[in-house]
Amino acid sequence: MLSRIPVASVDLSGNEEAYAVDAIRSTWISSTGAYLNRFEREFADYCQSTTSLAVCNGTVALHLALMGLDVRPGDEVLVPSLTYVATANAVRYVGAEPVFIDVDPETWCIDPDKLEAAITRRTRGIIPVHLLGHPADMDRINRVADVHGLWVIEDAAEALGAKYKGQPVGSLSHCATFSFFGNKVITSGEGGAITLSDERLATRLRALRGQGMDPNRRYYFPITGYNFRLTNLACAILCAQMERKEAILDQRRKLCERYNQQLRSIPGISLQPVAPWAEISPWMYCCMIDPDAFGGTRDELMQELAEKNIESRPMFISLHTLPPFREESRKRNEHLPVTDRLSESGIMLPTYNTLSEADQDRVVGTIAEFQRQRGRQRRVA
Ligand SMILES: Cc1ncc(COP(=O)(O)O)c(C=O)c1O
Incomplete structure (x- = not known):
């Protein structure tokens, strides 16, 4: 195991x-x-x-x-x-x-x-x-x-x-x-x-x-x-x-940069944008999955990661769709298409300063392999 x-x-x-x-x-x-x-x-x-x-x-x-x-x-x-x-x-x-x-x-x-x-x-x-x-x-x-x-x-x-x-x-x-x-x-x-x-x-x-x-x-x-x-x-x-906050931040930044370098070339994955005026805090690494180009949905990828004993998190569920808020939101006729799109396709990956490069490679390798297999299946079909 x-x-x-x-x-x-x-x-x-x-x-x-x-x-x-x-x-x-x-x-x-x-x-x-x-x-x-x-x-x-x-x-x-x-x-x-x-x-x-x-x-x-x-x-x-x-x-x-x-x-x-x-x-x-x-x-x-x-x-x-x-x-x-x-x-x-x-x-x-x-x-x-x-x-x-x-x-x-x-x-x-x-x-x-x-x-x-x-x-x-x-x-x-x-x-x-x-x-x-x-x-x-x-x-x-x-x-x-x-x-x-x-x-x-x-x-x-x-x-x-x-x-x-x-x-x-x-x-x-x-x-x-x-x-x-x-x-x-x-x-x-x-x-x-x-x-x-x-x-x-x-x-x-x-x-x-x-x-x-x-x-x-x-x-x-x-x-x-x-x-x-x-x-x-x-x-x-x-x-x-x-x-130790600066050391922790540095380690987490390097980790996120490494995710960026390795994931950006995988078809169907897009990275978190960074505005020119922003220095972001490397809290939780998150990227987007386009199911058509990737060959599978965000939820299917999360399932695959879970089977390989890797925990991930879905992007936040749009709050205006949750039971405590949706009725009032509907009355106000709120349409939030960017939120809905990001909410459905975002996945958060393991992010902590003690994550080893080998474990990070396992995360990325699992994602890349899943995408390759799905891509092959689609080409055969
Ligand atoms: C954006 C945001 N606001 C508020 C909170 C609430 O913080 P806490 O869990 O410490 O109550 C969180 C926690 O994760 C958060 O992500």
Whole structure:
């Protein structure tokens, strides 16, 4: 039996264990402590923001940001349909409605040209997602937002290390949200953060994160808040991950470049586009399968990979087609052809910094062989 190649894997080979043990020995394992302070400071610096707030996951980061910006029932928020479900779920948590926008075929991120037509008097903001590590076209999105008095939250869950026109994601709008789930570039198992440079908003978010406590009067709660905090123990792991982030990013970049070189010549495969102004984060390698030219569908390829003990992932299912959202989307008469096409044909391949070249060759070899055999079968038929 061939060894299993997972689609993602965690590398904790630096100071993660030492720092976690240190946090345990210090007994500071709850939601205050030196690692938490250090992580929040380093992460804000890395994103060129003045503040970062560690929270328990990326979904909570979005939920908290929306509450901080006072989004309410009846409000509308423009989001791409091609994203992980958390982007739209968070909008629902505050009683607002996600309005789905198609993506740009050149970036796979929300299409700035499609925003204006979707704005109504109920629209409050836009959540561009830096999908698969590719930054959204923030200048054009921010311009539309400025004209209409909207806020913008970057959903940067998949994009740590990406840059837009030389500037890091996390510093390109009112605030940004990150995830540190196990498949992300840096991880604490579960975890998330918000970055921002607006001190008033930061104060409000901090209060909402910590049960609504008054920053100047302990155990007095002037507003209803939540417990959305992250632990010092998780931040110990994140501090160690931060020490190695450039090395991890480099290894993942090389891996993605190698996939590009080997897959680009296979008939029916097209690669993720990269805009000239974008530096993408090598989060999860994704390519498109054109069934006619390839000789099989994306799902058939995933099945073949699974039979060879190689895990893969389909591209995100268009959110406007999912049960919680499709009725409202239908009422708005949303047609999102680019999203639907990418959603049906995209496949994510194993991407993690410890993936060996031999295992990567096994992934590519399986894909190439499947395509060759299918091509031969079609020629014979
Ligand atoms: C685009 C996007 N937004 C939000 C999230 C939610 O993050 P978490 O899983 O940490 O809650 C993810 C997670 O994978 C994501 O990919």
